[in-house]
Amino acid sequence: MRVAVCQLNARDDRAANLAVARSLLERAAAAGADLAVLPEFTDYLGRAAGLPKPEPIDGEYGQFFADAARELSMWVHAGSFHEAGPDAAHTYNTSLVFDREGALAGVYRKIHLYDVEIPGRVSYLESASVTPGDQPVSVRVEGQTVGLSICYDLRFPELYRHLAVVDGASILVVPAAFMLHTGRDHWEVLLRARAIENQCFVVAAGQIGDHEPNRTCFGRSMIVDPWGTVLAQAPDQVGVSVADLDLDRLGTIRAELPSLANRRLPVS
Numbered sequence: 349m350r351v352a353v354c355q356l357n358a359r360d361d362r363a364a365n366l367a368v369a370r371s372l373l374e375r376a377a378a379a380g381a382d383l384a385v386l387p388e389f390t391d392y393l394g395r396a397a398g399l400p401k402p403e404p405i406d407g408e409y410g411q412f413f414a415d416a417a418r419e420l421s422m423w424v425h426a427g428s429f430h431e432a433g434p435d436a437a438h439t440y441n442t443s444l445v446f447d448r449e450g451a452l453a454g455v456y457r458k459i460h461l462y463d464v465e466i467p468g469r470v471s472y473l474e475s476a477s478v479t480p481g482d483q484p485v486s487v488r489v490e491g492q493t494v495g496l497s498i499c500y501d502l503r504f505p506e507l508y509r510h511l512a513v514v515d516g517a518s519i520l521v522v523p524a525a526f527m528l529h530t531g532r533d534h535w536e537v538l539l540r541a542r543a544i545e546n547q548c549f550v551v552a553a554g555q556i557g558d559h560e561p562n563r564t565c566f567g568r569s570m571i572v573d574p575w576g577t578v579l580a581q582a583p584d585q586v587g588v589s590v591a592d593l594d595l596d597r598l599g600t601i602r603a604e605l606p607s608l609a610n611r612r613l614p615v616s
C-alpha cells in the first residue's frame with residue numbers, strides 16, 4: 349500500500365487552508381497514493397475568536413473531503429477539524445476518513461486533550477474549548493486495519509496497544525499539530541516507539557511553521573515501519589511525502605520477533 353503524508357501550514361483562513369489541502373491531495377494522488385493523510389486542524393489554526401462556526405460531520409468540511417476522495421479515487425484521512433460539540437463553548441477535535449468513492453468510513457474524536465503549561469514555551473488549554481472523545485476507532489482500508497489517533501494521543505501508549513491488540517491494527521495514523529518546543533525532542537522518538545512496541549506502520553502528518561497566536565509547529569511528517577525504521581520524513585516546508593508499506597515485512601517482523609504475541613498482561 350502506498351501512503352502519503354500531507355504537511356500543511358494551516359492559518360486563520362479556512363478557505364485557503366482547504367485549497368492548499370486539496371492541492372496536496374492532488375499531488376498525493378499523482379504520486380499513486382492509496383491513502384493520503386492530512387494534519388490535525390486542517391480547517392483552521394488561528395485565534396479562537398476567529399474560528400468559523402463549527403460544523404457537523406456532514407457539513408462543508410466533510411463534503412469537501414468526500415468530494416476530493418471520490419474525484420481523486422483515493423482514500424483520504426481528512427486530518428482533523430472543529431466539529432460542532434455538545435454546547436456552544438466546546439467543539440470536538442474530529443478526524444474523518446473517506447473511501448475511494450467518497451463514502452465516510454470512520455469518525456474519531458481526539459481522546460487526550462493538550463492541557464500543558466511550560467513557562468515561556470507552551471501554554472495551551474485544549475479542554476477549555478474541546479470536549480474529548482471516549483472511543484478508540486479503527487477503520488478497514490484496502491484490507492488493513494488502520495487505528496486512528498490525533499496528536500497528543502501519541503503520548504498515551506495504552507491507546508495504541510488497544511488499537512493494535514484489540515482492534516488488530518497494522519497501521520496507526522497520527523494527524524498532528526505538534527509544538528516545535530516538544531516536537532524537537534519527542535516527536536520522532538514517540539512515533540518510532542509506537543511503531544516498534546506495537547509492530548505497526550505509523551503514518552503521521554503534521555502542521556509546520558507559525559500559526560497565530562504564538563504557536564509554532566514542528567512538522568517533520570513521518571512514515572515509520574514496524575521495525576522503527578523511518579521510511580519517509582518531510583523537509584521543513586509544506587508538501588507531500590510518500591512511502592510504500594510492505595505488508596509482508598510486517599508479517600515477517602511479527603513472526604521473527606513476536607513481542608506482540610509474548611505479552612503477559614491483558615489489554616483493556
Ligand SMILES: NC(=O)CC(=O)C(=O)O
Pocket residue numbers: 462499500501503525526527530531
Ligand atoms: N499539540 C498537541 O496536541 C501535542 C503536542 O504538541 C505535544 O504532545 O507535545
